[in-house]
Amino acid sequence: MADQSIAAKARSSSDALLIFLKARTFIALILVFVFFAINAPNFMSTANMVIMSKHVALNAILAIGMTFVIVSGGIDLSVGSIVGLCGMVAGYLILNGIDIGLGWSMQFNTLEICLLVMLVGIGVGAVNGFLITKLHVAPFIATLGTLYVARGAAMLSSDGRTFPNLHGNPEYGSDTFRWIGAGEVFGIPVSICILITVGILAAYIAARTPLGRHIYAVGGNERAAGLSGIKVNQTKYFVYLFSGFCAALVGLIIASQLVAAHPATGDTFELNAIAAAVLGGTSMSGGRGRIAGTIIGACVIGVLSDGLVMMGVSSFWQTVIKGLVIIAAVVIDQAQQKLQARVALQAQAALGK
Amino acid sequence: MEHPIGLSIRRGTKVYPGTVALSNVDFDLRMGAVNVLVGENGAGKSTMMKVIAGVEQLTDGKVLIDDEQVIFKTTEDAAKRGIGIVFQELNLFPNMTVAENIYIAREKTRGGIDIDKTAQRETARALMKRLEQDIDPEDLVGDLRVGQQQIVEIAKSLAQDAKILILDEPTSALSAAEVEILFRVIADLKRNGVGIVYISHRLEELIQIGDYITVLRDGVITGAQSMDGVDVDWIVRNMIGESGKDFAKEIEHPYGDEVFRAEHVSLGRVGGGMLVDDVSLSLRKGEILGIYGLMGAGRSEFLECAIGRHPHASGQIFIDGTQLKTKTVSGRIKRGLALIPEDRKNDGLVQILSIRENMTLSSLGQFTRGIQMNLKKEKRIVADFVKRMTVKIASPEHAVSSLSGGNQQKVVISKALMTDPKVLLMDEPSRGIDIGAKAEVFRVMRKLAADGLGIIFVTSDLDEVMSLSDRILVMSNGKITGEFSRETATNTALVEASAIGHKTISKNKESA
Numbered sequence: 001m002a003d004q005s006i007a008a009k010a011r012s013s014s015d016a017l018l019i020f021l022k023a024r025t026f027i028a029l030i031l032v033f034v035f036f037a038i039n040a041p042n043f044m045s046t047a048n049m050v051i052m053s054k055h056v057a058l059n060a061i062l063a064i065g066m067t068f069v070i071v072s073g074g075i076d077l078s079v080g081s082i083v084g085l086c087g088m089v090a091g092y093l094i095l096n097g098i099d100i101g102l103g104w105s106m107q108f109n110t111l112e113i114c115l116l117v118m119l120v121g122i123g124v125g126a127v128n129g130f131l132i133t134k135l136h137v138a139p140f141i142a143t144l145g146t147l148y149v150a151r152g153a154a155m156l157s158s159d160g161r162t163f164p165n166l167h168g169n170p171e172y173g174s175d176t177f178r179w180i181g182a183g184e185v186f187g188i189p190v191s192i193c194i195l196i197t198v199g200i201l202a203a204y205i206a207a208r209t210p211l212g213r214h215i216y217a218v219g220g221n222e223r224a225a226g227l228s229g230i231k232v233n234q235t236k237y238f239v240y241l242f243s244g245f246c247a248a249l250v251g252l253i254i255a256s257q258l259v260a261a262h263p264a265t266g267d268t269f270e271l272n273a274i275a276a277a278v279l280g281g282t283s284m285s286g287g288r289g290r291i292a293g294t295i296i297g298a299c300v301i302g303v304l305s306d307g308l309v310m311m312g313v314s315s316f317w318q319t320v321i322k323g324l325v326i327i328a329a330v331v332i333d334q335a336q337q338k339l340q341a342r343v344a345l346q347a348q349a350a351l352g353k
Numbered sequence: 354m355e356h357p358i359g360l361s362i363r364r365g366t367k368v369y370p371g372t373v374a375l376s377n378v379d380f381d382l383r384m385g386a387v388n389v390l391v392g393e394n395g396a397g398k399s400t401m402m403k404v405i406a407g408v409e410q411l412t413d414g415k416v417l418i419d420d421e422q423v424i425f426k427t428t429e430d431a432a433k434r435g436i437g438i439v440f441q442e443l444n445l446f447p448n449m450t451v452a453e454n455i456y457i458a459r460e461k462t463r464g465g466i467d468i469d470k471t472a473q474r475e476t477a478r479a480l481m482k483r484l485e486q487d488i489d490p491e492d493l494v495g496d497l498r499v500g501q502q503q504i505v506e507i508a509k510s511l512a513q514d515a516k517i518l519i520l521d522e523p524t525s526a527l528s529a530a531e532v533e534i535l536f537r538v539i540a541d542l543k544r545n546g547v548g549i550v551y552i553s554h555r556l557e558e559l560i561q562i563g564d565y566i567t568v569l570r571d572g573v574i575t576g577a578q579s580m581d582g583v584d585v586d587w588i589v590r591n592m593i594g595e596s597g598k599d600f601a602k603e604i605e606h607p608y609g610d611e612v613f614r615a616e617h618v619s620l621g622r623v624g625g626g627m628l629v630d631d632v633s634l635s636l637r638k639g640e641i642l643g644i645y646g647l648m649g650a651g652r653s654e655f656l657e658c659a660i661g662r663h664p665h666a667s668g669q670i671f672i673d674g675t676q677l678k679t680k681t682v683s684g685r686i687k688r689g690l691a692l693i694p695e696d697r698k699n700d701g702l703v704q705i706l707s708i709r710e711n712m713t714l715s716s717l718g719q720f721t722r723g724i725q726m727n728l729k730k731e732k733r734i735v736a737d738f739v740k741r742m743t744v745k746i747a748s749p750e751h752a753v754s755s756l757s758g759g760n761q762q763k764v765v766i767s768k769a770l771m772t773d774p775k776v777l778l779m780d781e782p783s784r785g786i787d788i789g790a791k792a793e794v795f796r797v798m799r800k801l802a803a804d805g806l807g808i809i810f811v812t813s814d815l816d817e818v819m820s821l822s823d824r825i826l827v828m829s830n831g832k833i834t835g836e837f838s839r840e841t842a843t844n845t846a847l848v849e850a851s852a853i854g855h856k857t858i859s860k861n862k863e864s865a
Binding site (some may be wrong): 207208209210211213214216217220221223224225226227228229230231283286287288340341344345347348350 | 660662681682683685686687692694699700701702703704705706710713714715717718721724725726728745746747748751752754755756757768772
């Protein structure tokens with residue numbers, strides 16, 4: 001009797017620890033938030049909140065696409081370059097339209113521009129998917145290749161120059177382009193609305209659709225997934241297409257926010273996206289990860305870097321701190337996995353008695 | 354003949370968090386003899402051997418060698434005292450050659466730096482010859498069949514000149530002929546004074562080879578004696594605690610129409626030759642067709658061709674008389690085929706996912722409307738199958754890797770059954786599961802057949818194929834070399850048929 005209650009107590013304490021570990025990124029976010037609220041002047045001001053959430057949104061959108069890719073067992077290094085390329089395509093279309101010869105050019109309104117840009121992002125994703133599934137190039141190498149190609153293409157599109165003054169032209173209906181970066185819906189900045197939409201969509205796919213389940217299965221064990229009748233290649237195509245789509249959205253938002261497109265935009269964004277996903281509990285070996293976790297991970301990174309800036313910490317130290325946080329996150333994640341496996345084994349052993 | 358005690362455990366207790374794996378066991382390991390260890394999965398056999406091999410340490414009690422207490426903190430400590438272990442799960446590197454695997458972490462070197470590849474290759478070749486295997490030391494382990502890989506694993510510990518050799522289910526993937534070779538090697542080792550611990554679920558095999566037997570149940574030793582006078586009944590009684598759990602009882606039922614037919618299925622081998630050579634067979638509803646044969650006879654490959662894993666395989670597959678046009682696995686599952694793969698860990702399950710997610714992986718469409726899955730319905734279906742298949746689980750949300758082999762196999766079978774198949778292809782369905790779970794799996798197979806499902810199952814176990822099949826096909830070298838009904842099948846006939854096409858090799862051996 002006494003033994004049982006001790007065992008029960010031990011179990012409930014390890015259960016509590018497990019819940020604590022599972023919520024660790026969220027707890028970290030709260031701690032970071034409270035820390036800066038106390039130490040950084042003006043941190044809690046509405047203006048700062050809006051700016052910060054806009055920063056977070058960019059990384060979070062990329063990280064959502066990245067989460068699916070990583071969960072499926074792959075990696076997408078090309079997203080930063082896709083952001084740059086898509087910004088340039090948007091800028092080019094607003095300024096020049098498409099020259100169809102004979103001195104004529106085709107001009108587009110904002111919606112058409114957005115659709116074309118998304119098509120470009122999805123197109124690069126399709127190339128990634130093709131290389132990985134049909135030509136069997138390792139994801140790391142394939143997307144490293146498209147990273148360079150897309151960045152080079154962005155540079156070529158303007159000879160390395162910036163497309164300035166993307167105010168659009170009311171005659172063509174493209175003057176509303178600025179709304180993406182500066183507009184609001186019910187008082188919420190558009191970029192946040194996009195994050196919420198993409199986040200809900202991705203979380204829904206992950207939790208409630210066969211496609212989502214397939215992504216997890218392919219990442220967990222590709223062979224078993226294939227033998228279970230899952231169309232492995234289609235699943236992989238989807239994650240790279242979706243990642244390219246997310247990157248295109250970010251490219252549009254940045255071009256609109258800056259009212260300009262620079263070909264170097266988005267450099268190393270892919271690393272921030274990977275960091276956010278990992279911080280949120282996504283396993284680099286595939287099969288495990290949650291969209292909500294990724295968004296919280298992106299928040300931690302965003303709050304941390306903006307807060308440190310406001311406190312006047314040197315950017316060199318910021319980089320060091322960011323690295324340490326990521327390493328700590330992975331170490332704690334390992335501990336959680338071990339504990340979780342132990343709890344499951346205990347429950348199984350208790351059953352065997 | 355007296356066998357000296359080489360190692361003993363006194364009052365050994367091993368406690369894992371939440372469970373007692375070994376409780377107060379006294380075990381003597383005799384040299385120059387085969388010490389057989391038997392018990393259901395989870396009885397503590399593997400734990401005891403892990404203690405001896407230095408993988409785990411006793412919570413209480415001691416390990417003695419020559420009346421002197423020893424503590425093995427690592428496997429290296431144990432290896433230094435001449436203890437070698439072949440684990441049930443293969444620990445090989447598929448990306449390295451056979452020779453490299455055999456000498457992994459103990460590479461033969463010149464001056465401690467430069468690997469002496471020639472010496473490794475030659476000694477590996479000699480080992481393979483001793484094991485009577487036609488395996489080139491330069492072959493990649495990943496290209497070998499599971500059974501051949503097991504031989505490599507055994508060669509690995511032979512190469513260490515172990516004084517005590519622990520074999521954890523060494524024959525689970527071997528065919529009868531390979532088992533015989535292994536037994537000859539074991540006899541040879543015995544003569545050289547090596548103490549062998551032999552763990553297996555195949556009881557006849559244990560009686561044939563064992564000198565001493567120790568039976569474990571729930572971490573307690575329930576029987577230990579020399580093999581004289583021990584029979585299957587005695588073992589089973591000590592293992593399970595009740596007299597005899599027999600294999601699936603016959604359920605008599607009539608067969609229906611032909612449900613599955615394969616015509617001229619062939620699959621080429623990388624580097625020439627045929628893995629599956631013009632195989633044609635048919636199966637009726639409610640029939641259990643056993644395919645017996647040696648390792649590498651092309652049995653598993655035939656099942657893989659049927660399910661569509663090899664898109665370049667030739668031949669036709671018919672279900673209910675209509676030919677399958679689709680070459681994809683998903684298409685064939687939709688048409689009513691389902692495969693239980695041989696390699697549960699790598700082909701059958703996604704270890705990181707939960708039991709629920711594994712079970713429904715092939716049949717998500719069943720509870721999906723539009724693009725949305727009905728998770729409540731999923732839970733209901735899973736709970737239903739857990740009950741039907743008597744899977745012992747604490748919660749369907751736990752990772753599938755927390756289950757024992759037998760329960761994992763039931764999850765794989767549930768996954769296949771959820772697709773509502775007409776034909777079930779089972780590749781070594783009893784591999785690595787304990788006798789209780791095995792009996793349950795067989796009972797399920799019988800029941801499914803009685804319900805009208807056609808079952809094709811592949812096995813290397815003679816008893817299994819004899820007791821379970823309505824009809825038996827024997828394969829050898831990719832071809833069907835014999836067909837037997839329940840009445841005409843005999844052990845000798847099956848073994849003879851399984852050796853057809855291997856004559857040339859045995860001739861070579863005689864001349865060598």
